[in-house]
Amino acid sequence: MPLRLDSAQPDFEQRFVDLLGAKRESSKDVNDVVAGIIADVRARGDEAVVELTNKFDRTSFTTADIAFTAEEIAAAAAEVPAHVRAALQTAHDRIKSHHEKQKPQDHVYTDALGVTLGSRWTAVDAVGIYVPGGLASYPSSVLMNAVPARVAGVSRIAMAVPTPDGEINPTVLAAAQIAGITEIYRIGGAQAVAALAYGTATIPRVDKVTGPGNAYVATAKRQVFGQVGIDMIAGPSEVLVIADSSANPAWVAADLIAQAEHGAGAQSILVTTDPRLADAVEAEMDRQLSLLPKQAIARQGWNELGAIITVTSLDQAADLANRIASEHVEIATDDPQALVPKIRHAGAIFLGHHTPEAIGDYVGGSNHVLPTARSARFASGLGVLDFMKRTSILGCTPFSLAALAEPAVTIAGVEDLDGHGRSISIRLNR
Numbered sequence: 244m245p246l247r248l249d250s251a252q253p254d255f256e257q258r259f260v261d262l263l264g265a266k267r268e269s270s271k272d273v274n275d276v277v278a279g280i281i282a283d284v285r286a287r288g289d290e291a292v293v294e295l296t297n298k299f300d301r302t303s304f305t306t307a308d309i310a311f312t313a314e315e316i317a318a319a320a321a322e323v324p325a326h327v328r329a330a331l332q333t334a335h336d337r338i339k340s341h342h343e344k345q346k347p348q349d350h351v352y353t354d355a356l357g358v359t360l361g362s363r364w365t366a367v368d369a370v371g372i373y374v375p376g377g378l379a380s381y382p383s384s385v386l387m388n389a390v391p392a393r394v395a396g397v398s399r400i401a402m403a404v405p406t407p408d409g410e411i412n413p414t415v416l417a418a419a420q421i422a423g424i425t426e427i428y429r430i431g432g433a434q435a436v437a438a439l440a441y442g443t444a445t446i447p448r449v450d451k452v453t454g455p456g457n458a459y460v461a462t463a464k465r466q467v468f469g470q471v472g473i474d475m476i477a478g479p480s481e482v483l484v485i486a487d488s489s490a491n492p493a494w495v496a497a498d499l500i501a502q503a504e505h506g507a508g509a510q511s512i513l514v515t516t517d518p519r520l521a522d523a524v525e526a527e528m529d530r531q532l533s534l535l536p537k538q539a540i541a542r543q544g545w546n547e548l549g550a551i552i553t554v555t556s557l558d559q560a561a562d563l564a565n566r567i568a569s570e571h572v573e574i575a576t577d578d579p580q581a582l583v584p585k586i587r588h589a590g591a592i593f594l595g596h597h598t599p600e601a602i603g604d605y606v607g608g609s610n611h612v613l614p615t616a617r618s619a620r621f622a623s624g625l626g627v628l629d630f631m632k633r634t635s636i637l638g639c640t641p642f643s644l645a646a647l648a649e650p651a652v653t654i655a656g657v658e659d660l661d662g663h664g665r666s667i668s669i670r671l672n673r
């Protein structure tokens with residue numbers, strides 16, 4: 244049974260705090276396993292990658308098989324039916340169009356002293372994009388990673404995707420083909436993240452690793468941060484639906500199930516002002532779950548991490564949503580815009596009864612790689628800026644240097660860094 248909480252109950256605060264702590268993406272066990280895998284890949288390179296892949300994905304690869312060949316990609320992509328390819332193309336085009344609007348502008352100006360100041364944006368040279376593939380396969384995640392990277396102008400994009408039991412969903416390779424990705428490795432989990440970050444004989448190292456994945460992937464990204472950049476922690480999926488009495492219980496239940504079916508660690512929460520809706524959604528969940536092909540996975544997620552919270556007002560719902568900082572927040576009310584300014588911490592917000600989160604997973608155009616495990620308090624969804632970096636530009640004239648020298652030399656003095664002060668004053672004595 245999912246947790247039922249009522250904000251009017253005296254023990255509410257304690258139970259809510261317990262709920263906040265329930266979804267951990269990284270346990271000590273996972274941390275230790277991942278640290279071992281990363282150390283092994285650093286020490287033994289391809290040999291470790293192949294051994295770990297064969298163990299976790301039940302495959303029997305050799306080093307020669309790590310990368311998909313161009314023929315394998317073309318053959319798999321050719322198997323994909325035309326209507327699926329067309330759907331991927333629609334998704335690709337909408338994601339591209341939205342992300343093109345995120346491209347930053349360089350900015351250079353001269354201030355009143357004559358100092359030139361600017362910000363210049365350049366693409367990361369090489370990125371590794373992780374496409375999850377353990378329990379389900381995610382052609383949509385290929386597009387969500389690859390399209391913003393290409394819009395940013397990244398010159399090398401290396402993709403890693405696990406192939407459990409040696410099987411690849413050909414649609415994943417078709418999506419890669421549509422996005423123009425040709426460097427693809429059949430590896431997943433922490434070993435894939437480590438190989439991308441540190442490089443092996445077969446896999447040249449990248450500068451940044453992006454993309455979603457399970458707890459092992461998310462933990463590995465945390466652990467390689469510094470060696471490479473990472474986008475964010477995008478782990479097991481979450482949704483928080485805020486609903487009032489105008490919501491349709493069957494639609495709300497369907498949206499909660501859509502996240503729960505992602506599997507281990509996925510979390511679905513309903514916060515509602517209407518206790519009757521809460522009961523109706525709980526009953527609907529049971530009915531719809533029994534019809535779902537992935538019933539066992541979704542039911543487990545719903546029972547272990549799901550929650551239904553009744554509150555006294557939509558303002559209170561927004562407060563709780565901010566404390567949870569969910570990956571996705573749906574506002575299932577007739578006037579969703581009224582609540583939007585009050586939701587400050589969310590990976591993405593979905594407006595009204597006709598915007599199921601799943602439309603954002605696929606074809607809405609916004610990115611579905613989003614911060615999880617409460618990291619929306621400080622992180623954003625994947626976008627073009629994740630594949631770029633900003634360099635500041637500064638230029639002084641003799642006049643502006645002279646005008647700024649005194650305060651600069653003063654600060655150098657209090658920092659006890661005479662060399663700094665002299666490198667400024669030496670230019671004034673000509």
Ligand SMILES: NC(=O)c1ccc[n+]([C@@H]2O[C@H](COP(=O)([O-])OP(=O)(O)OC[C@H]3O[C@@H](n4cnc5c(N)ncnc54)[C@H](O)[C@@H]3O)[C@@H](O)[C@H]2O)c1
Pocket residue numbers: 276299300374375376377378379381384405430431432433434455456457458459460477478479480505506507508509570611612613614615
């Ligand atoms: N936040 C987002 O933006 C977003 C988007 C899409 C998917 N997701 C999430 O991505 C996740 C995908 O998970 P998945 O498992 O299907 O695929 P995955 O590719 O993330 O993980 C599969 C890999 O995990 C490793 N692994 C599995 N068990 C292990 C063990 N016991 N020890 C060491 N390594 C192990 C294996 O190497 C395997 O190849 C889901 O949690 C889903 O919710 C998140």
Ligand SMILES: N[C@H](CO)Cc1c[nH]c[nH+]1
Pocket residue numbers: 381383384479480481570604611612613
């Ligand atoms: N809901 C996931 C993000 O948390 C993304 C996804 C891809 N395919 C289906 N769903």
Ligand SMILES: [Zn+2]
Pocket residue numbers: 480501502505601604
């Ligand atoms: Zn989803």
